[in-house]
Amino acid sequence: MFCFPRGHHSSPSFVKGLMKSALVLPMLLLAALTATAQDVTIRGKVVSADDASPLPSATVRFTSMKDTSVVRGSYTERDGSFSIKNMPVGSWKLSISYVGYQKLESTQFVRESRSDLGTFRLRRDTVSGKAVEVEATAVRMEVKGDTMDYNAQAFKTNPNATAEDLVKKMPGITVENGTVRAQGEQVQRVTVDGREFFGDDAQATLKNLPADMVDRVQVFDRGSDLSMFSGFDDGNTSKQMNLVTRKDRRNGAFGRVYAGYGDQDRYSAGGTINDFRGMQRITVLGMSNNINQQNFAFQDIL
Structure with a gap:
């Protein structure tokens, strides 16, 4: 209910505009609250189970519970910590892997009240030769x-x-x-x-x-x-x-040529020539085929 001071003569357009504002404002607030509630920034840390030392560049992935599609992913920092923005609220399968260590998998329920997932401890893989592989791929x-x-x-x-x-x-x-x-x-x-x-x-x-x-x-x-x-x-x-x-490759010309032929007279041929002169780059492309293959979009040459 809207009350006006005595003596105030409100026009129909004024009342109509005020009622619209009263209806739109709650909707905007609800939309803002819904958007905030759907996405969360989550944090965590990955360390070695042996000595609690951080594991940098470990792969952290959240996948769907229904299939293997990746929803969000990241890598750990030097101190083993990770942060993933815009993580949808819900149940997801968490997978953490690091070369030389056993993969850790668990189900995580992401919600606003639990943005810090805590510390995850990975155990070393006891298979021979894994420790050497860690050093080689670091x-x-x-x-x-x-x-x-x-x-x-x-x-x-x-x-x-x-x-x-x-x-x-x-x-x-x-x-x-x-x-x-x-x-x-x-x-x-x-x-x-x-x-x-x-x-x-x-x-x-x-x-x-x-x-x-x-x-x-x-x-x-x-x-x-x-x-x-x-x-x-x-x-x-x-x-x-x-x-x-x-x-040593930022100055000079380079390119490649390819060709292929198949059954039913289907073919594909083309080539690319690039000329690099410091920050000046010129590229010439050519393609011909009858298999409906496109090498680049038309807007790329506009």
Whole structure:
């Protein structure tokens, strides 16, 4: 009920507007409370069960209880801690793995009142040779602040492999049906030395850059254009991948040519020529096929 002071003659439009405000405000508050209740930032720590020493770069994944699809994922910091933002409330299967240690799996119920999952202790794998493997693979990746830094030289690929073949071998990164995912989130953009190579087409960049040119692969959360312009964190981030090229390969021309022929006169042929001159990069693409295969999106050349 709305009460007005005596002598105040309210117009119908004023009353109508006031009633609309009274209806909209509770709806906005309810939407805000619902959004807050659905996503939680969870934290935890992974240590060795032997001496409680932290296990850096351990893989932490939350998957659906119905199937094996990854909902969220991350890696532990140097002190063994991990933090995962925007974790949906509900029951999820938690999987923690570290080379040389037994995988830990458990069911976790995520809710607002329980954002700290506590400490997880992994036991050493008693299989012979595992301890040596830990030392050999420790340099494969490193957490640097908010960035997961992969050492490309630590992953073996075929001589004619592409950057896509390379990142597929890296833990926490998948490429399926044209979608690149890192730590359970879709990679929105792939840059080369911090600059766009094929616009927003992440897979086109990975397909057209030779693996032997890549020195490091960096995965991080990029702030929105608005936050980067204003310096104010609006909370909106997207997963981005940056390919750091080898210094001795940043000047020169390179490319690849391929061809294939199958039954029913089906064929596919094409090639890529790249000319790198420091930060100036020119790429020429060509493709011909009758199998409805597309190498890049039309908007990438606009």
